[in-house]
Amino acid sequence: MGNGIAFKRRELPGLDPRHYRIVQGLDSAAALVTEDGVVAAAAEERFTGEKATGAFPVRSIEFCLRRAGIDMADVDRVAYGFDYRPSELDDASAYTRRRFDEVYSPEVMRAQLAERWPDLDWETRFVPVPHHLAHAASAFHLSGFDEALVLVADGMGETESLTVAAGRGRDLEVLHTVPALHSLGSLYGAATLHLGFEFAMDEYKVMGLAPYGDRERHAGLLDELVRLGPDGTFSVPLLGENRDWREHETHAGSLRGLTRLFGPPREKGEPLEQRHMDMAAAVQTALERALTHVLRHFSERTGLRRLCLAGGVALNCTANGVISRSRLFDDVFVQPAAGDDGSALGAALHVHQSQPGTAAPGRMTMPYWGPEFPAADIDALLAGAPGCVTRPYEERAHLVTDVAKLLADGDVVSWFQGRMEFGPRALGNRSILADPRDPQMRDRLNGLIKQREDFRPFAPVVREEDAHEYFEITRSESARHAHMLFTVRTREEFRSALPAITHVDGTARIQVVRRSDNERLWELIGAFGTLTGVPVLLNTSFNLRGQPVIADPALALSTYLRSRLDHLVLGDVLVTRTADPDEGR
Structure with missing residues (x-):
């Protein structure tokens, strides 16, 4: 439903620009699922540069196909996370009738698919899925739970805004x-x-x-x-x-x-x-x-x-x-x-x-389902790159040690590694990292680097074995905090030691890292802890104001060079600019 904003602008000109976002179908994305689990997933904004875009996710689809090494003809079904049917709401006015026909109707999505892949039978391949059922499946089928209560809440699906379901086995039963x-x-x-x-x-x-x-x-x-x-x-x-x-x-x-x-x-x-x-x-x-x-x-x-x-x-x-x-x-x-x-x-x-005999995928670990880039591509990008000095590392341990020293000295490092995360949180592969002990760090990041409101907090990333020492969680609860989606209390004795990541109410939105999930980040946190006595880092997304999280090395480099970030790490290469980004402005 990527044409929702365009339709609304055409039909209702002169609104407050912010009101055009009151539509369905933003944050478009694509994911590829096989018997091996989630093969690839990415939001369209990462490829277009338009934050929260609702555009038809053609680039995301193409990435997923490339990642799997297949063509669209090899895909059995294309599922769509809305299943709009004509209703009384759509007949409320000429405007709502036109909106259904031009924006909400499943035929609109079939037509977009047919325009790009005209030789395929979209009547049988295309499967609309009710929106809240899609949300519920995204959580329950990746939770590893045999049974669970499932709650979906958002602005709205087709007609509902909250759904309670019971998940058992492969089934989801709507209760309310x-x-x-x-x-x-x-x-x-x-x-x-x-x-x-x-x-x-x-x-x-x-x-x-x-x-x-x-x-x-x-x-x-x-x-x-x-x-x-x-x-x-x-x-x-x-x-x-x-x-x-x-x-x-x-x-x-x-x-x-x-x-x-x-x-x-x-x-x-x-x-x-x-x-x-x-x-x-x-x-x-x-x-x-x-x-x-x-x-x-x-x-x-x-x-x-x-x-x-x-x-x-x-x-x-x-x-x-x-x-x-x-x-x-x-x-x-x-x-x-x-x-x-x-x-x-x-x-x-x-x-x-829904296919007979399909095994449950089990508990997901990290959503590193986006694109990654080989070292040769990074080397080619950096060869003769103006305005910066590059230092490649053959030994990862040496890179980790040197970056930890930079962080301990108060420098801010943009960290680009491996596959891009799926979802809005930077979970250690497209991150900006900094020292959480510095009481000025939050203001510095908000004002000079992220260019955002000064009241907004930053999140800590901590190793699994240390999380319970610094934050009010038990060892057994650490797994639920891998994705930076819960606030917990910073232990009172460490709040003054961790001012950059502890919010005004004493809480922090933690990310707990297991070595098996992201060994390089786990090692970096440990090296920083060895130097400082505090094995915790500040972690925020690698992007500047109004920009989606960085997807590729070229954008990472150009963003770094125009920012006030101190260093950029691209894979095994440490990049440092040779000139102040404000010079000549």
Whole structure:
């Protein structure tokens, strides 16, 4: 549904530019699944450079095919993570009827496939999968659980915004759905707009802002945001204030309601005030309260003691941390591409698991499913590259030792290794690494390098054997923290020693690394710990403001050379610029 924004711009000219993102079908991606598991997966934004693009994922598809060494004719089924059917909602107006015909109809996707691969039978190869079923499959089938409760929450699927299912074996049984009119994801998105950020892109900024707010200030308004009902039900009154389809397209009614409750909206770029922080805290509290309300009921009803989370709301690592610490479940799994990019993976997994005799893929490890580049390509790129000095290493141990020294001395290193991660988090192969002990490091990264808001926190990466010492988790819980999707508390005695990765509320969004999952990163953390006594690094994504995470060496080099990053490591080569990037500006 990559033409959703273009359709809306054509049909509804003159809107606030941020309102054009209130559409379905962003974060397009492709994944290839075989009997060997997940062979390849990548988001289209990494190839086009357009962050969160909804464009038809032709480059991602081509990458997956190349990775497997096959052609599209070798693919048995092409699964699609939406299954729109005509409904009363689509007949609400001429606008919604045209939108179904031009954007939502499965025939639109078949036509795009046929345009690129015209000799194949798309009537039989193309399989639409209901959106929430795709999300649920993306988590359950990679969790390694024989049975689990599965909760999917996002803005909306076809008509629903939250689904509770029971996963057993290869089957997913839907137990409960919440219609889009009461969407937790849409409420959070409307709050994101009210606070001056981008809908369906900047919700994590609201999450990061919330700990600066007073959760008690608006405690009396929580029912105005999400009203809890019996048997795990809830409603979202503010979304009912959108009076017609036009207001649904802009959340105009919901935004009026937020203004009534919290005061005037913040314009983009205006200073953040305490009232904005208090509002973010209230919305975050309402979300956590609703999710735990639903999960408590269905955990009691089903007796299931394991949980899978998916959908865009499952990227709210603060809420995930609350759920994890609630002890409602013995184990919690979040598939790292929990947003709509992951629905491509889930659709493929669902269709694959539906085939008789198919074995379950088991618990996934790291989502290193993207492209990688041979050393020869990196050497060719760097040969005579202007503005930098390169130092190749024959021994990995020497590279790790030298980079650890640079980090310990306060330098910031961009780290490009192996296969690219799938999902929004940089998990050690497309990362920026820094010293978490430096109290100025967060401001330095936010202001000079990432060029982003100063309130936003950074994440730590820590080895599995050290995680419990620095953070409030047990050894047995470390596996759930491999993908940077839960906040945990930094142990109080280490909060002052780790200021760059400990948020204002004492929490951190940790990534726990096992040696078997990423040996090079594991060794680097260990070498840094040997030098400093603290085996923890700051890890953030390798990109600059407005840029998707870096996909290839050429973009890595060009980004580094125009940034204020101190060093770049491409594979086994340390790159250092010879001139200040601001010279001549």
